[in-house]
Amino acid sequence: MKMNSGYIAECGLLLALAVIAAYVEMLIPVDLMLPGIKAGLANCVILFILYRMGPLQAMMISLLRTMIMAFAFTSPAVLIYSFSGALISIIIMTALSKSKAFSVYGVSMAGGVSHNITQLIAASYFMLSSGSSLSDLLTYYLPILIFSGIAAGIFNAIIADILIKRIPQKKDRIKEDKCTHI
Amino acid sequence: MKEEAGSLKRLPIKKADILLALILSVTGIFLLLIGRLNAGENSRLWVRGYQDGVPVFEYPADAQVRTTIHTPDKTGINVVVIDDNKVYVDSADCPGKDCVKRGIITRSGEEIICLPHRLVIRIEGGEGIDVMAD
Ligand SMILES: [Zn+2]
Numbered sequence: 001m002k003m004n005s006g007y008i009a010e011c012g013l014l015l016a017l018a019v020i021a022a023y024v025e026m027l028i029p030v031d032l033m034l035p036g037i038k039a040g041l042a043n044c045v046i047l048f049i050l051y052r053m054g055p056l057q058a059m060m061i062s063l064l065r066t067m068i069m070a071f072a073f074t075s076p077a078v079l080i081y082s083f084s085g086a087l088i089s090i091i092i093m094t095a096l097s098k099s100k101a102f103s104v105y106g107v108s109m110a111g112g113v114s115h116n117i118t119q120l121i122a123a124s125y126f127m128l129s130s131g132s133s134l135s136d137l138l139t140y141y142l143p144i145l146i147f148s149g150i151a152a153g154i155f156n157a158i159i160a161d162i163l164i165k166r167i168p169q170k171k172d173r174i175k176e177d178k179c180t181h182i
Numbered sequence: 183m184k185e186e187a188g189s190l191k192r193l194p195i196k197k198a199d200i201l202l203a204l205i206l207s208v209t210g211i212f213l214l215l216i217g218r219l220n221a222g223e224n225s226r227l228w229v230r231g232y233q234d235g236v237p238v239f240e241y242p243a244d245a246q247v248r249t250t251i252h253t254p255d256k257t258g259i260n261v262v263v264i265d266d267n268k269v270y271v272d273s274a275d276c277p278g279k280d281c282v283k284r285g286i287i288t289r290s291g292e293e294i295i296c297l298p299h300r301l302v303i304r305i306e307g308g309e310g311i312d313v314m315a316d
Pocket residue numbers: 274276277279280281282295296297298299
């Protein structure tokens with residue numbers, strides 16, 4: 001990984017984009033009935049980074065984004081949900097993207113569902129202690145989160161697929177840049 | 183350029199993607215079905231209304247009821263409808279009408295809150311309690 005200024009600028013730009021996408025998602029009143037749990041529609045930016053820059057950059061930007069969101073717009077109290085969800089989903093998406101069996105659609109769905117299930121697990125202690133039953137968690141919230149994860153995954157894959165096809169690999173882009181600058 | 187435009191339209195979906203979507207969907211449907219079967223074995227559900235935390239009405243959730251709840255000072259009303267395990271506030275004269283906008287609740291633990299009228303309507307499981315009827 002080269003730490004030149006262009007690289008750092010690009011990471012910062014993509015982090016800003018990821019935060020904006022998450023902020024826009026926050027404005028959409030998609031109520032999943034659970035406090036602090038989001039469908040993860042902003043994950044398309046992370047998917048694009050995973051495919052175009054690599055897993056390390058995607059993980060870094062994804063985790064930084066959840067922290068910025070928690071401290072700037074939502075609440076540090078929900079950071080445990082979003083952070084664990086982001087961490088597990090990026091690990092699973094990286095693993096699936098390495099295997100050539102899945103396209104960006106499968107990777108995105110797996111990311112969306114694992115994101116939601118991790119958030120449910122993180123929230124389960126609070127939910128169980130405030131009156132929800134375990135069977136409610138497993139037979140009501142879990143299936144809803146699975147279906148919303150699939151839906152969000154497909155949505156993100158459509159966006160990321162377009163981005164990946166329209167914006168070329170980084171090394172090709174740098175060559176183009178150099179040509180135009182000289 | 184033409185080739186690029188063609189590849190933009192083609193979806194890259196692979197067999198493994200479809201298999202994954204199927205497995206996840208079947209798991210979700212399976213869990214929902216188990217929930218449905220379990221719900222039948224649960225104890226009876228009640229719809230209870232609390233004004234300032236004091237129980238003001240109680241009906242079995244599977245009843246057919248349309249009742250008007252007056253605030254203690256008789257200045258405001260909430261029309262509560264219970265229709266075969268569906269509970270909602272049909273109309274109210276509170277500012278904002280958040281209780282009406284809340285829509286239908288069906289599950290144990292769910293509640294409709296009318297903050298201006300200090301009224302909470304909740305679906306609860308367990309035994310019936312004695313409510314002072316007026
Ligand atoms: Zn109201």
